[in-house]
Amino acid sequence: MPLEVAVLIHRRSPRVRRSAVAAAVAAALLALGACESGGDKKAEAGGSKGPGVVAPGKPGQPARTLSPEEAAKEAPDDSPNSADFAYAQMMIVHHGQALEMAGLAGERAGSTPVKRLAERIEAAQKPEIGAMNGWLKTNGGAKRQQGHDHGTMPGMATEAQLTQLRAARGAAFDELFLKLMITHHQGAITMATDALSQGNNILIEEMAADVIAQQTSEMNRMRSM
Structure with a gap:
């Protein structure tokens, strides 16, 4: 009895198709390893050729059953491009400013909800910076872009705005913090x-x-606050 791995691939997104093909290949290879000895005996006896990957065809065309090797060859290459490196490099800096602003809330914020929001931002974005640094190291990318003015990134607060935020206290801090952080998130x-x-x-x-x-x-949440 042949073993097949059926994969449903969303036709609207190339990225979803790429992920699905990769998952299908992995599943097929795992299945192949799990039944290698039994599969070899069946193949010798004229039975199954091994597990396959069912790949939906283009609109109007039938699905195809591919071997793991064929599916691996057809899987799109997801090697990082310049946009991937630029995103990681810039978002590390972008998150860094968010952490700087959130770090001010503990002593300056006037309301508990703002303090808790700042704590959540720190808890979420610190690990994300670590993940992006790890990704850059794994893929051989520099931690910072050379010759790029990070102050021009979308949503970044100016130095004058940061100075004003550092000087604010209580309700004035809360209002300015929320305005700056909403823009930063956008x-x-x-x-x-x-x-x-x-x-x-x-x-x-x-x-x-x-x-x-x-x-x-x-x-x-910040807009409602």
Whole structure:
């Protein structure tokens, strides 16, 4: 009895197709390893040729059953491109400013909700910086872009605004913090959206999608505050 791995691939997104093909290949290879000895005996007896990957065809065309080797050859290359490296390098700096602003809230914020929001921002973005630094190290990328003015990134507060925030206390701090952080989150979402459309690496895509989901939620919370 042949073993097949059926994969449903979303036709609207090349990125989803790429992830699905990769998952299908991995599943097929695992299945192949699990039944290698039994499969060899069946093959010798004229039985199954081994596990396959069912790949949906183009509109109007039938699905195809591929061997793991064929599926691996057809899987798109997700090697990082310049947009992936630029996103990681710039978002590390972008997150760094968010942490700087959030770090001021403990002693300056006037309301408990603002302090708790700042704590959540720190708890989320510190690990994300670590993940992006790790990704750059693994892929041989520099931690910072050379010759790039990071102050021009979307949503970045100016030095004058940061000086004003450092000097504020109580309700004045809360209001300015929320305004600056909403703008900062909007900028991060813009950068993450660009990475999804221009990048090529699956891990960067996942990190960018997480930024969009999390910061959209936080931004809505801040607007209600």
